[in-house]
Amino acid sequence: PPEPSSRTLDLGVRHAPEFACIPFKILMGTYLEVAEKGAEVILTSGGMGPCRAGLYWVMHQYILDELNTGVKVVAFEPPLCDLKDFIKKLRWVRKTGGLSVKEFVQAIRITWEKIKAIDEVEMLSHEIRPYETNRGETTRRLWQALEMLDAANNEAEIKDAMQEGLKLLQEVSQDHSRNPLKIGIIGEIYVVLEPAANHYIQIMLGEMGVQTDRSIYLTSYTRKNTIVNLEGDIFEVAKPYLGEAPIGGHGANSIGETILYARHGFDGVVQLAPFACIPEIVAKSIIPTVTKDYGIPVLTLFIDEQTGKAGVQTRLEAFVDLLEKRREVKAKRGIERLVI
Structure with a gap:
């Protein structure tokens, strides 16, 4: 569609x-x-x-x-x-x-290869964007890469389009002297995966100079949840805050992923949730305890049809400012300890 x-x-x-x-x-x-x-x-x-x-x-x-x-x-x-x-x-x-069995299997293979290629290209774009010297260049090249993948009709064409798309992105002019903030994106699967629903939050943050990491991609989610459940580790991480209570949706994931982002040195986390989503509301009520225990700030954005891009951008800018000030304070304290 x-x-x-x-x-x-x-x-x-x-x-x-x-x-x-x-x-x-x-x-x-x-x-x-x-x-x-x-x-x-x-x-x-x-x-x-x-x-x-x-x-x-x-x-x-x-x-x-x-x-x-x-x-x-x-x-x-x-x-x-x-x-x-x-x-x-x-x-x-x-x-x-x-379709014959062979044709049907081939159609599934092509679909899966295209999804994998899209995820590869998109992940690379989010890695590069905070370093770009010409604002918006990464995003323009991303759209070009996605158009090439959309036009690909078989596995060979998909592979060629992906390689060309990755090359396009790698050629973006970058400044690696920067030290961008790192923010993890967690929450309900649809509003995390669908950029049109979250107002292209990763592009927005990337163009603010922030390195983002999304907790869910379609390929990784399919591998972990379709044939066998490989998400046990994330539930073990969240278990001290949940016990045995099943809170549904991706609520437990949101708690576990916040902890993992804190352990991996991220500066902050953004939780995305549909308005009135019970699993994410439950997670939001627990996250302040996680923030206190692990020292990682979390911004929760509830999204509905009234949510506008300008409002999301304003809240993100304020959150990024807070994280930058927090980093400065931590660096200053570190210097003071060295002097003492």
């Missing part, structure tokens, strides 16, 4: 329940837009655990039916949750698309 726009959100807000969260509304708008373009089937993810996201598709299907779109929503639960159902739905999609 196309990137979510203001029209996408307007459509979602118009047809979604008032108190649904921003991911639900943007997805609703996206589904309506692809229905307008002639889509007959929408493939989406389900979920498990105490979070409403796993049931979004049920309400989305209901609304699509009420609007007589004729679109069918097929939700894939993680194979580790129900492998038989996962395989059954894969077979249905293959037969509905009129």
Whole structure:
């Protein structure tokens, strides 16, 4: 589907329940837009655990039916949750698309390779941006790289486009004498992954001269949660603050990742959450204790359809100023100790 726009959100807000969260509304708008373009089937993810996201598709299907779109929503639960159902739905999609097994496997491989390439290019752009000497150059080259990947139609073309995109980014003029602040990005998966939902927060911070690291990428999340659950370590890190209580969504991840960012010497953390997201609200109530124990400042941004780019930028600028002052104070204290 196309990137979510203001029209996408307007459509979602118009047809979604008032108190649904921003991911639900943007997805609703996206589904309506692809229905307008002639889509007959929408493939989406389900979920498990105490979070409403796993049931979004049920309400989305209901609304699509009420609007007589004729679109069918097929939700894939993680194979580790129900492998038989996962395989059954894969077979249905293959037969509905009129593909042979070989063609279907090839389509999945191409999709996966393209997702991996997009993540590689995007990660490199976030590493380079705080060092760029010409503001905005990294972002312009990122869009060029993504356009090349979008045009690639097979694995060889994807590999070539990725290499060319990485080369484009590596050629950005940089000043490595800088010592940028390091900020980790945590929170609910959709608003962390979808730049249109978070107002391109990593680009915004990067152009403020901040090095960012995102806790979730689609490739890493898929590897850790699809076939087997490899996220045990993060829950062990968060366990002292949670006990055995399952708080759902990515709430436990937000706590564990904040601790890991503190251990790795990051200057601060930004928590992104949809307005009224219960798992992230629970995490937010625990994070001040983590901040006290590990000495890492955390800024929480709750996002809904009323959240504007200017407001997000103002809060980020204030947070960055705070972190810079904090770094200066710590450096001064370190010098004083050396003198003493």
